[in-house]
Amino acid sequence: MDTAPPAASSLSAGDRPEAAPPALQSTRFLYLYALAAAGGAVAYVPFLTMLLPVRVSSLAGEEAVSVLAYTAFAGATAASLANIAFGWLSDLTGDRRPWIVAGLVLSCLLLVSVRTAASVPVLIAFIVAWQVCLNMMLAPLAAWAGDLVPDRQKGLLGGLLSFAPALGALSGALVTLPAVASADARLGLVAAMVVAMVLPALVFGAPRPMPQLMIPRKPEKAVDTGGRAARTAVARMWLARLLVQIAEAMLFAYLLLWFRSIEPGYSDNDTATLFFVVLGLGVPLALLTGRWSDRADRPIAPLAAGAGIAAIGLLLMALAPSLTLAITGYVAFGLASTVFLALHSGQTLRVLTRPQTRGRDLGLFNLTNTVPSLIMPWFALALVPTFGFAALFLLLAGLAALACILLLSISRRA
Incomplete structure (x- = not known):
């Protein structure tokens, strides 16, 4: 099995300068990597959205809502710091796979052990x-x-990464079927699925070495115009994702309540079905869009278009007088944001051009996934009680439109 060359080491004998590196990565590795990334989503989506709330309710009773909030805050803080730290450590060691294996084993063991937590403090520690x-x-x-x-394959990679949220949602539906497993056994089932999805990339992926992607680059001087442009592109990519993620997280939390404010009989199963359908439809759309961006060499254009369509969808939701138009607006937003987030994950690797700090820098980008959960409750409390959901969606539409403008301002070659 081939290994990724260390970020700061010289090229091996097999990677001599006179031997041209392969132009493209193998499709086998890309597919197995996408499966492993989906395994990462399966590791936390069903647990955080369904299994953990049930566990908290059994331990905390009437205090479940506040306990769940504290647990989510502590977990998100730990996740943010750990992602930066372990990305940085994998940069220093020059080999990602030992960290991936260690994290896989330890996280699965801890997940299964959650059932032994007999009190709220112990559960939060777990x-x-x-x-x-x-x-x-x-x-x-x-x-x-x-x-x-x-x-040349980062658009395809982004499209393949769109499977992750869809499979995460599907795994939650499967493990919670009454006939599949008991409450405690569900944790073991999730851990088994994660292992089955992550290990194949490590064992059978056999990626082609890409030494040209591992050449360390010296930090640009402050007077270097190209260096400033690159740093500006990184900052705009980070902020654009944060803005779209705030909108996405807000709808994930409050969509059912909004639908019921329009149609009181709208059920939680209706909402769950709509979530899954939108995620499912987003997968082929992201794949097609990602392939187009590779062939046209337009990496940023689909991201700007996705943010712009998401803003239009949110505007429709703000003005929706009926459930039909409300669902139409959400479908437009959901498909656009699904494609945006998947392709953004791939193209982020394009603008982070320093391999010696790639893991750390991706950890900083990961903050765009955790910070929204700290921001969105304040938006909702400030706007919904007084002005209703329409004002909230108008604000979110403005954020998505700003993300579109930020991305349009990035150079085509960024």
Whole structure:
């Protein structure tokens, strides 16, 4: 099995300058990597959205809502710091896979052990430790793609990464079927699925070495115009993702309540079905869009279009007088944001051009996934009680439109 060359080491004999590096990564590795990335989503989506709330309710009773909030805050903080730390450590060691394996084993063991937590403080301690170990796997796994996937395939990579949220949602539906497993056994089932999805890339992936992606680059001087342009592109990519993620997280939390404010009989199953359909339709759309961006050499254009369409969808939702138009607006937003987030993950590797700090820098980008959960409750409390959901969606439409403008301002070659 080929290994990713160390970020700061010289090229091996097999990678002599006179031997041209392969132009493209193998499709086998790309597909197995996408499966591993989906395994990362399966590791936390069903647990955080369904299994953990049930566990908290059984321990905390009437205090479940506040306990769940504290648990989520502690877990998100631990995840943010751990993602940066383990990404940085994998940069220093020059080999991602030992960290991925260690994080996989430890996080699965802790996940299964959650059932032994007999009190709220112990449960929160388990969650914090689990988040640390999970990000020991996730951070190097994300950086591994940057080590091995060339720019010409980053659109395809982003499209393949769209499977992750869809499979995460599907795994939650499967493990919670009454006939599948008991409450405790569900944790073991999730851990088994994660192992089955992550290991194949490590054991059978056999990626082609890409030494041209591992050449260390010296920091640009402050007077270097190209260096300033690159740093500006990174900052705009980060902020654009944060703005779209705020909108996406807000709808994930409040969509059912909004639908019921329009149609009181709208059920939670209706909402769950709509979520899954939108995620499912987003997968082929992201794949097609990603392939187009590779062939046309237009990496940023689909991101700007996705943010712009998401803004239009949110505007429709703000003005929706009926459930039909409300669902139409959400479908437009959901498809656009699904494609945006998937392709953004691939193209982020394009703008983070320093392999010696790739893992750490991706950890900083990961903050765009955790910070929204700290921001969105304040938006909702400030706007919904007084002005209704329409004002909230108008604000979110403005954020998505700003993300579109930021991306349009990035050079085509960024």
